[in-house]
Amino acid sequence: MKKSTKVLSAILVGLAILPVLSDTLLAQSDDEFQAARDRMVAWQLKGRDITDDRVLSAMARVPRHRFVPEFLAPLAYEDHPLPIGSEQTISQPYIVALMTQWAGVKAGDKVLEVGTGSGYQAAILAELTDKVYTIELRPELAQAADGRLKALGYGRVKVKCGDGYQGWPEEAPFAAILVTAAASQVPPALTAQLMEGGRLIIPLGPPGGFQTMALFRKINGKLKEENRLPVSFVPLVEPR
Numbered sequence: 001m002k003k004s005t006k007v008l009s010a011i012l013v014g015l016a017i018l019p020v021l022s023d024t025l026l027a028q029s030d031d032e033f034q035a036a037r038d039r040m041v042a043w044q045l046k047g048r049d050i051t052d053d054r055v056l057s058a059m060a061r062v063p064r065h066r067f068v069p070e071f072l073a074p075l076a077y078e079d080h081p082l083p084i085g086s087e088q089t090i091s092q093p094y095i096v097a098l099m100t101q102w103a104g105v106k107a108g109d110k111v112l113e114v115g116t117g118s119g120y121q122a123a124i125l126a127e128l129t130d131k132v133y134t135i136e137l138r139p140e141l142a143q144a145a146d147g148r149l150k151a152l153g154y155g156r157v158k159v160k161c162g163d164g165y166q167g168w169p170e171e172a173p174f175a176a177i178l179v180t181a182a183a184s185q186v187p188p189a190l191t192a193q194l195m196e197g198g199r200l201i202i203p204l205g206p207p208g209g210f211q212t213m214a215l216f217r218k219i220n221g222k223l224k225e226e227n228r229l230p231v232s233f234v235p236l237v238e239p240r
């Protein structure tokens with residue numbers, strides 16, 4: 001075979017296998033994403049201690065692969081956190097589901113999330129109530145999450161760019177508050193903005209060190225711890 005013919009046939013073979021490769025390795029169809037999501041719900045959530053049907057259906061509906069950078073979409077339904085840019089991460093699906101289950105959100109409840117990140121946790125909450133408020137410190141993340149939530153039909157979620165350590169006093173009180181970054185202590189403003197009987201979920205502990213995700217209930221104006229779990233979160237930016 002002449003050299004030029006060999007080159008040409010190599011190119012043709014390459015072109016022929018490209019669609020096969022991209023089908024198996026790169027592109028995934030909506031059906032394949034749904035199947036991966038259903039497996040995630042069955043194995044990672046029901047297989048552990050997520051028992052709340054409303055939380056399970058929310059996790060089965062929200063397209064997590066649309067909340068991560070496109071090149072990571074094929075990994076969106078795996079059992080781990082993923083980077084979302086600006087050195088931040090979207091939590092492992094199980095942790096999102098557990099925080100949501102602990103929050104015990106009912107339809108019509110007003111809920112605050114501190115640390116919007118990708119907007120994924122906010123979308124999960126929006127499946128449970130139409131009053132979701134979320135605050136993100138980093139403008140580029142807040143803007144991207146707002147656009148993404150609108151594009152995916154979660155336009156009722158209110159996204160604010162600002163310091164979540166101060167909460168959202170104009171919208172208080174909240175039936176539940178979820179902090180999705182690790183803090184050294186419970187921000188006092190969040191306790192104040194929690195409704196009596198309301199639930200606050202927050203990872204506490206030093207950045208990069210051992211942290212505990214705690215569930216508190218507000219009883220007679222004071223926080224009472226009801227549950228805890230060892231976790232690892234990116235740090236909450238706190239006042240110095």
Ligand code: SAH
Nearest residue numbers: 115116117118120121137163164180236237
């Ligand atoms: N819940 C997100 C992931 C959160 S990562 C999701 O579902 O994708 C933690 C986020 O908290 C980061 O985006 C970080 O920028 C934000 N953050 C850190 N300190 C903050 C503060 N003081 N106020 C608001 N957001 C803060």
